[in-house]
Amino acid sequence: SYELTQPPSVSVSPGQTARITCSGDALPKQYAYWYQQKPGQAPVLVIYKDSERPSGIPERFSGSSSGTTVTLTISGVQAEDEADYYCQSADSSGTYKVFGGGTKLTVL
Amino acid sequence: EVQLVESGGGLVKPGGSLRLSCAASGFTFSNAWMSWVRQAPGKGLEWVGRIKSKTDGGTTDYAAPVKGRFTISRDDSKNTLYLQMNSLKTEDTAVYYCTTTVTTGGFDYWGQGTLVTVSS
Numbered sequence: 001s002y003e004l005t006q007p008p009s010v011s012v013s014p015g016q017t018a019r020i021t022c023s024g025d026a027l028p029k030q031y032a033y034w035y036q037q038k039p040g041q042a043p044v045l046v047i048y049k050d051s052e053r054p055s056g057i058p059e060r061f062s063g064s065s066s067g068t069t070v071t072l073t074i075s076g077v078q079a080e081d082e083a084d085y086y087c088q089s090a091d092s093s094g095t096y097k098v099f100g101g102g103t104k105l106t107v108l
Numbered sequence: 109e110v111q112l113v114e115s116g117g118g119l120v121k122p123g124g125s126l127r128l129s130c131a132a133s134g135f136t137f138s139n140a141w142m143s144w145v146r147q148a149p150g151k152g153l154e155w156v157g158r159i160k161s162k163t164d165g166g167t168t169d170y171a172a173p174v175k176g177r178f179t180i181s182r183d184d185s186k187n188t189l190y191l192q193m194n195s196l197k198t199e200d201t202a203v204y205y206c207t208t209t210v211t212t213g214g215f216d217y218w219g220q221g222t223l224v225t226v227s228s
Contacts, residue, residue, distance in 0.1 A: 031214075045215060048213055095169050096169065097155040101152050
């Protein structure tokens, strides 16, 4: 079955830039989406179609894509950004959706 | 305002059945493709399956671990999504979220989730 691979954890100090990667063979063909999830809460979409930002999401969140890897970048990280982040995409057919394993962002 | 409200979770024995519901409001439910996503305790997100709108065929797709045991359906007259879960296993224990793709192609909106516990 198709898989997306994320690092389990990323740590940054406040004000620094956090980068979270997600790798998958079908990413050149399928869009990637990023979700933020805080403890006890439902996920929130923060990036769609690789690099678009939904309304209401701060500008410090951005996304990029290169080959089989997509990256979520959080510039000027704030304490409130501490959360789990999940990438999501689909297999090459577009039918079956898949999530990465998640990355825990720790703000030191 | 878009709202998705799940219900029907609870404790069920292995091999048992349960039906979850998701009441939707704030958008044109009949036009929306709806999905279920679950999250086992302390684990990541897992896509369960999706149902297309009736105008797009109303067909369903399921993740491999639930195919043949779970059935997604919808009642557009009630703006409600369902997940019928049969032959439940302990590994199906999770919070089940109802989600929809309305504007972005991703899962724009999520319910608060309902907990399903499969245990003897």
